[in-house]
Amino acid sequence: MNSKEKELQEVQMLGLKLPTDPRWVNLAEKELEEILTDHAYCEQKAATACISLIQAFPEKTEMVRELAPIVTEEWGHFRMVLHEMEKRSLQLGRQRRDEYVNKLLQFQKKGGSREERLLEKLLTCALIEARSCERFRLLSLHINDEKLRSWYHKFMVAEAGHYRLFIDLAKRYNDEEKVRKRWKEYLEREAGIMKELELRGDRMH
Secondary structure (H helix, E strand, O other): OOHHHHHHHHHHHOOOOOOOOOHHHHHHHHOHHHHHHHHHHHHHHHHHHHHHHHHHOOOOHHHHHHHHHHHHHHHHHHHHHHHHHHHOOOOOOOOOOOHHHHHHHHHOOOOOOHHHHHHHHHHHHHHHHHHHHHHHHHHHHHOOOHHHHHHHHHHHHHHHHHHHHHHHHHHHHOOHHHHHHHHHHHHHHHHHHHHHOOOOOOOOO
8 A cells, every 4th residue: 555545544534535735744844833823723713612512502411511621622732832832932823714614614504403503513523623633643744843743643633532522422412324414415525625725834724
């Protein structure tokens, strides 16, 4: 199995249909301050997304219990990125518009039952975590800075766990076949989004 086939196989383990262009790591490495800034805000928004789910669906007791520590973890990741930037004398820049996430949000079905609206939100979160995991993996393997490789590996492991949690929660509160069908639709749309977006080294997605 050559390296390209291995990359595709590992991406498919996350369900993703399209691997990241390998040139992305080189672009990101050249814009370290920018990619770390975007990473920091991604962690902040991940914490906010979990808080929003808790606020919108407080009756989902098990979900609230399982997401509460994720809020703390994601905020801790935000602080980790800030600390890494400080160590490298890099400055946190302004938050930028996240075209990738916005396109996923546009794909969400509007209306429906509370369970159906929850499903849309959980699958969106799962997909963002899956793509983040894939990109952290690339950085952990291919970025030249050895310390950053180890650092990004920790994020990769965390995102993989979050991805699985969101999928599990989706199945817990909706019919499994319905989840499977809708997840497949999300994966197809996500692959289309990846093709539509410009390859940029200053964006995590």
